[in-house]
Amino acid sequence: MKQTKTYLHNPGYLKIDLMLKGIRVDKEVLKKANMDKCRNLFDVACGIDVILPHNTWVTVPYIEDFTKDSPYELMERDGRFFITHGDESVQVSVVPTPEFYTLKTTTGIQLSRIGLVHGGYVAITPATQCDFFNKAIECRYCAGNLDIYSNKGRVYSVEDVLETVEAAYKEGKAEIVYISIGFSDTPDGGIEFLKPYIQAIKKHFNTLVAVEALPPKENRWVDETYAVGADSVLYNLEIFNPKLFDEICPGRATLIGRERYLDALRYATTIFPNGTVASHLIVGLEPIESTMSGIDYFTNIGVVPILPIYRPSLGAKLSQYKMPATKDIAPLYGHLYRAVTANKINTTWVRDISIVTTPLEGRFFVGDEARMKTWMQNFYKSRLGLKAAWSLATLRRKLKVKVGESSAHRDK
Amino acid sequence: MRIEIDRRPIWLIIILRSFRPIFFLTIGLIFFYLINLPTPDGLTIQGQRAIALFTVCLILWVTGMLPLAITSLLAIVTVPLLGILDKKETYALFGNEAVFFILGAFILSGAVMHSGLSGRIALAIMNRFGGTPKGLLASIFLLASALSFFMSEHAVAAMLFPIVLDIAKGLNLRPGRSNYAKSLFLALAWGCIIGGVATFLGGARVPLAVGMLKEATGITIDFLEYTVIVFPTVVMLLVIGYLGLTRFFPPDIEDMHLAKTVFERKMKEMGKIGYLEYAVGAVMAATILFWLFFGRSLGIANIAIVSVVGLFILKLVRWKDIEEYVNWGIILMYGGAITLGAAMEKSGAAAWMANAAIGNGISSPLVVIAIFSLLTILLTEGMSNAAVIAILLPVGIGMASRFNMEPRLITYAIAVPAGLAFCFPMSTPANAIAVSSGYITTKDMAKAGIVMMILAWLVFNLTARFYWPIIGIRL
Numbered sequence: 048m049k050q051t052k053t054y055l056h057n058p059g060y061l062k063i064d065l066m067l068k069g070i071r072v073d074k075e076v077l078k079k080a081n082m083d084k085c086r087n088l089f090d091v092a093c094g095i096d097v098i099l100p101h102n103t104w105v106t107v108p109y110i111e112d113f114t115k116d117s118p119y120e121l122m123e124r125d126g127r128f129f130i131t132h133g134d135e136s137v138q139v140s141v142v143p144t145p146e147f148y149t150l151k152t153t154t155g156i157q158l159s160r161i162g163l164v165h166g167g168y169v170a171i172t173p174a175t176q177c178d179f180f181n182k183a184i185e186c187r188y189c190a191g192n193l194d195i196y197s198n199k200g201r202v203y204s205v206e207d208v209l210e211t212v213e214a215a216y217k218e219g220k221a222e223i224v225y226i227s228i229g230f231s232d233t234p235d236g237g238i239e240f241l242k243p244y245i246q247a248i249k250k251h252f253n254t255l256v257a258v259e260a261l262p263p264k265e266n267r268w269v270d271e272t273y274a275v276g277a278d279s280v281l282y283n284l285e286i287f288n289p290k291l292f293d294e295i296c297p298g299r300a301t302l303i304g305r306e307r308y309l310d311a312l313r314y315a316t317t318i319f320p321n322g323t324v325a326s327h328l329i330v331g332l333e334p335i336e337s338t339m340s341g342i343d344y345f346t347n348i349g350v351v352p353i354l355p356i357y358r359p360s361l362g363a364k365l366s367q368y369k370m371p372a373t374k375d376i377a378p379l380y381g382h383l384y385r386a387v388t389a390n391k392i393n394t395t396w397v398r399d400i401s402i403v404t405t406p407l408e409g410r411f412f413v414g415d416e417a418r419m420k421t422w423m424q425n426f427y428k429s430r431l432g433l434k435a436a437w438s439l440a441t442l443r444r445k446l447k448v449k450v451g452e453s454s455a456h457r458d459k
Numbered sequence: 460m461r462i463e464i465d466r467r468p469i470w471l472i473i474i475l476r477s478f479r480p481i482f483f484l485t486i487g488l489i490f491f492y493l494i495n496l497p498t499p500d501g502l503t504i505q506g507q508r509a510i511a512l513f514t515v516c517l518i519l520w521v522t523g524m525l526p527l528a529i530t531s532l533l534a535i536v537t538v539p540l541l542g543i544l545d546k547k548e549t550y551a552l553f554g555n556e557a558v559f560f561i562l563g564a565f566i567l568s569g570a571v572m573h574s575g576l577s578g579r580i581a582l583a584i585m586n587r588f589g590g591t592p593k594g595l596l597a598s599i600f601l602l603a604s605a606l607s608f609f610m611s612e613h614a615v616a617a618m619l620f621p622i623v624l625d626i627a628k629g630l631n632l633r634p635g636r637s638n639y640a641k642s643l644f645l646a647l648a649w650g651c652i653i654g655g656v657a658t659f660l661g662g663a664r665v666p667l668a669v670g671m672l673k674e675a676t677g678i679t680i681d682f683l684e685y686t687v688i689v690f691p692t693v694v695m696l697l698v699i700g701y702l703g704l705t706r707f708f709p710p711d712i713e714d715m716h717l718a719k720t721v722f723e724r725k726m727k728e729m730g731k732i733g734y735l736e737y738a739v740g741a742v743m744a745a746t747i748l749f750w751l752f753f754g755r756s757l758g759i760a761n762i763a764i765v766s767v768v769g770l771f772i773l774k775l776v777r778w779k780d781i782e783e784y785v786n787w788g789i790i791l792m793y794g795g796a797i798t799l800g801a802a803m804e805k806s807g808a809a810a811w812m813a814n815a816a817i818g819n820g821i822s823s824p825l826v827v828i829a830i831f832s833l834l835t836i837l838l839t840e841g842m843s844n845a846a847v848i849a850i851l852l853p854v855g856i857g858m859a860s861r862f863n864m865e866p867r868l869i870t871y872a873i874a875v876p877a878g879l880a881f882c883f884p885m886s887t888p889a890n891a892i893a894v895s896s897g898y899i900t901t902k903d904m905a906k907a908g909i910v911m912m913i914l915a916w917l918v919f920n921l922t923a924r925f926y927w928p929i930i931g932i933r934l
């Protein structure tokens with residue numbers, strides 16, 4: 048890879064730097080990129096989705112104030128887009144705002160309120176509720192961007208969600224449906240609530256489903272999560288350091304507990320396929336060494352660590368927190384890549400996420416070309432690969448899940 | 460709904476899952492191979508096909524890869540398809556007397572159970588003789604056996620089980636530890652097994668064997684004749700069984716008043732004997748008398764079905780009450796086994812196989828009886844007793860004709876030991892029911908059962924050697 052004084056020619060570094068610093072974009076360029084309508088969608092935390100070289104997806108902030116000082120600018124020449132830094136530039140593609148964002152469900156809900164595209168995923172949030180805020184035990188970095196205040200208790204129907212997924216699917220934006228729940232007070236970690244949505248999506252579309260839920264009280268709910276159709280599961284611990292976890296995530300710490308997170312993740316790796324159990328560790332809210340220990344711990348038990356970078360959001364208790372610098376956090380991603388490789392964790396699943404650096408993108412930090420892994424990932428993104436992945440996941444579930452009568456039933 | 464995730468490696472699951480298709484593919488290939496072999500001397504082409512089909516059914520019956528009834532249906536449709544027998548003849552075999560006798564017997568015993576009569580008799584006898592540990596043990600053992608003379612032994616085991624379980628609980632016997640509890644549950648199982656071979660009614664396997672014999676040779680065995688021949692074996696086994704139970708598991712309890720409380724409570728719950736029980740009891744008694752004395756002239760199936768019709772005319776029972784007691788699977792299984800047995804016999808395959816298997820090496824019928832009874836008693840420990848009959852009897856009948864032996868002898872040598880499965884829970888439902896109590900382990904059952912199995916084989920062969928000639932059976 049070309050060595051220069053900017054990060055422009057290393058997609059891994061560039062992705063992080065762009066996420067941290069944002070980008071300047073002229074209105075005209077925005078129009079040409081078909082991104083202008085995004086501004087009219089008040090509820091979409093809009094970033095511009097860019098595909099960097101080596102198929103590296105990134106969502107770059109461009110509306111927020113801090114982006115005015117960014118060294119990066121998006122330029123357009125003859126219908127081609129470039130990111131420039133000083134007098135250097137790199138050609139990129141800009142992903143237009145999905146058309147379906149402007150559509151509404153038959154019940155009149157804007158589809159973008161229900162589903163947002165991040166790279167190869169459409170993220171669905173059927174319920175905008177998190178009880179932590181009522182109890183003042185919300186995660187300290189959270190600004191309630193699930194629209195918790197204005198739409199308290201809002202639950203979208205299965206039909207609304209299906210319409211959204213269908214629209215995204217038709218646009219080719221739903222390779223994987225990522226469905227999540229905020230905090231749920233139930234012992235099942237929210238899976239019983241998500242179940243009808245997952246089942247309906249699975250029934251109507253040949254797509255893979257990733258589920259972000261809370262660690263359930265008992266492992267049988269993890270079984271249930273897999274059985275109802277989840278192909279991947281995330282229990283996001285967010286902070287690995289136990290003390291900081293208690294401080295920053297008081298709700299999760301008191302109502303679920305760090306140990307339960309770790310146990311549920313460990314158990315889930317015995318149920319789900321390799322590389323499909325993941326957990327977030329937010330970079331920048333705890334010392335780098337602590338995140339590294341988290342990476343080691345997770346990869347040792349077969350969990351894929353996903354490392355979003357903390358960006359202070361207005362309204363969050365930690366809004367004064369300093370953003371990390373690219374050079375400080377870069378070693379984490381190299382470490383992540385080495386750890387997943389050493390533990391033979393499959394990297395094809397966690398891919399094309401535009402808001403997080405994926406484990407395979409960690410190869411840019413260690414100079415590994417990872418030809419085989421990239422080939423595999425590209426294959427699974429192709430039409431044939433998607434079909435193969437879906438068929439294999441379905442077959443695996445058919446072989447692994449045994450449904451019997453409950454013991455209470457049998458006793459009758 | 461209970462969800463379980465198979466956590467074994469996926470490759471292992473795939474290998475295990477592909478076992479089934481591979482198994483059936485292999486069966487298909489074996490069948491194809493046998494059909495296409497050059498026809499051996501002395502065997503007709505129909506005989507060769509019958510042997511190929513028999514081999515497939517044998518494998519399916521032994522492995523249980525298909526329900527027994529489904530294998531039988533497969534046999535029924537394949538016999539005419541292969542041209543072994545014509546369609547009309549094949550399906551007519553299914554309407555065999557034995558099949559209708561079994562159907563009638565299921566309904567009659569269902570009616571007796573449903574009326575509560577059998578339960579009342581059981582409680583009354585146990586209450587009367589259950590004052591001492593040995594007395595109660597003997598009454599459960601003999602009662603299970605005596606009831607199995609008249610009803611399916613499986614139904615008897617299922618009926619007596621809750622009573623014995625209540626007794627064990629009432630006496631505070633410790634599951635898996637108490638010798639006395641072990642002996643009680645084993646008495647229940649052994650009683651049903653031994654009593655079940657005494658008449659045509661204990662298990663449908665004897666009518667099956669008799670039906671197969673009739674279709675193959677035209678020879679019949681009637682109700683009374685069978686019972687007279689088998690009874691000494693049953694009596695001796697009951698004596699040996701009782702001694703075995705008290706030796707293997709000497710009672711470790713003396714005070715029986717708690718058991719009495721159980722009986723009294725249960726009898727109170729039943730109330731006084733009613734019209735239904737009297738009426739059903741009378742129909743059943745009349746049926747048995749007719750079977751004993753007019754079985755040959757009127758036909759046992761006819762008697763059974765007329766009694767069943769009588770029950771419905773008198774409104775003693777409703778179809779809804781009876782349905783659960785009629786095991787249609789067994790009826791289908793038996794129909795198929797009879798058809799296949801007849802196909803083997805009529806095509807000459809049975810005689811050819813017997814000849815090929817034993818040749819001229821054996822001259823004494825007693826040796827043939829010893830070999831077949833041994834094979835049967837061993838096989839029945841691991842597989843369905845009806846399947847054992849379906850497999851061994853066609854060859855046995857072939858053997859009898861080969862050695863000019865009375866085919867009835869070989870039928871006894873297979874039909875009786877086929878019911879004597881003492882060793883394992885999977886051998887017969889009575890054993891499974893006993894082990895399901897948790898009071899007796901499979902190991903306990905196997906230890907005592909193996910001794911009992913050997914003794915049963917000896918007793919049967921000694922009876923054949925010394926008793927049968929006395930009653931005029933030529934060996």
Ligand code: SF4
Binds near residue numbers: 179180184190193
């Ligand atoms: S669980 Fe935490 S991060 Fe998620 S919505 Fe609630 S407070 Fe915010």
